[in-house]
Amino acid sequence: MQDSIILENVGVRFGELSILSDVNLSIRAGEFIVVLGPNGAGKTTLLKLLLGLIRPSAGKIQVLGRTPRRGNQAIGYVPQHRVIEPETPLRARDLVGFGLDGHRWGIGFPGRSRRETIDRALDEVDTLSLAESPVGLLSGGEQQRLMIAQALLTNPQILLLDEPLANLDLAHQQEAVSLISRICKTRGASTLLVSHDINPLLQVTDRVLFLARSHAAIGAPSEVINNETLSRLYGLPVEVARVADRFFVLGAEL
């Protein structure tokens, strides 16, 4: 299969601070990747590189065969959850609609086909019944689904999800994981999902991208989340305990 994302010797520096250095990886079309690592390790920076919002200070990046550029419709992006004020004058349908034509100039007149396209996206994330509800009144999990629906409206080949599980309880985490993996599979979209916990994602992930101290390691979960690899990445002794098919990282912040 063709690689949809390729990073060669990529480095990012903000002044003296090195966020990423010498990162090499390639991600295949349709692959599900969980991006792990402590705060400040460059997870969000990686997503912004792919979106073309920041430029690498070194190395080369290819997204679907091209240099990253802002406004790339082939990428669906769901940033970290943001609190939406309860009385925001916007319906679920309006929020999702931004994904369709929010970037186009002019008013844009409502039509049947626009409405149906938005309905299909709402349906894909099981929120069709909430279409007319004010977004601020929905739960964090429901808002998350709407953001995913919004990201899907351009039929992206790559999905970037920044900590979609962060504000959900365990039951809702499971729901979100199965929804995201279903979308990734049915659409054949490469998915990069940033998380602080691999365990809810073990069943669905193909590989794990671990970022720490501006370096990266990529591979199957057990290839990356082990004493040797993590100790090398963190530069200090890290122990990984495996209990009942779950990974627990000891001695380092994740």
Place this chain on the structure above:
Amino acid sequence: MFNIFQYGFIQNAFVAGSIVAVVTALLGYFLIVRGLTFAGHALSNVGFAGAAGAVLAGIHPVYGLLLFTVGAGAVISVLGKRIRERDVAVGVVMTFALGLGILFLSLYHGFAESAYSILFGSILGISQSDVVVTAVFSLAIILSLVFLARPLMFSSFDPEIADARGVPVRALDIIFLILVALAISVAMQIVGVLIVFALLVGPAATANRLTPRPARAMGLAILLGWTYTWLGIFLAANTVFPVSFFVASLSFIVYLPVRLLSSRWWRRGLRGGNVRA
């Protein structure tokens, strides 16, 4: 009581007031959803200083208004990228402008009357050419808003995703505040700063409480703006009280119960889409 309509100056007031009400309702919607009401308020104050400076310099107040409000709008949007920074930037710019306003006021003797007319408007002293100027500027602002509509909405509600989707978020920030500055400059010397600000925030704030649908909220804000303006002029023409007082009071009197009652129906009826508001 209704024979006031035979006077030309009353007709002019109605027409100019109605046009201003449309522009302020539309800008007001975005001002509120972008969290910029304080900036809108500040621009009105900054405009006062600009007008005072222009009168002192012996030029038409509109030049001072334009220079000060557009300048302040640009400075505010450049200095304050995040909401918290922005309010600080707004506060600093506004106090500086008010300081200048006080200086101009003290330098120009016999200024009190001009200051009074700028602050509280001379809507009942509008000429036909004033109406034309208002209409031309308002049309330009409305057309700009129509052109910017979708990206402006997108960046108002989610600047981060809009940015990733290629919407020029920073440029829209600046352009929007400049549009507000233009509207304030044109409307202020005609209807006065108090009416401008009352119409900029009041109708849109009330409308946003009544419906979660953006297009409907804007339409409702225009209707409310017209109601306040028409009633205000009508009441003022039949009493000894100023128009500004009536417009500001009507806006407040309608907003208060809507604000107090709305949290109830927001929480109850609208949830789940069973009520199509």
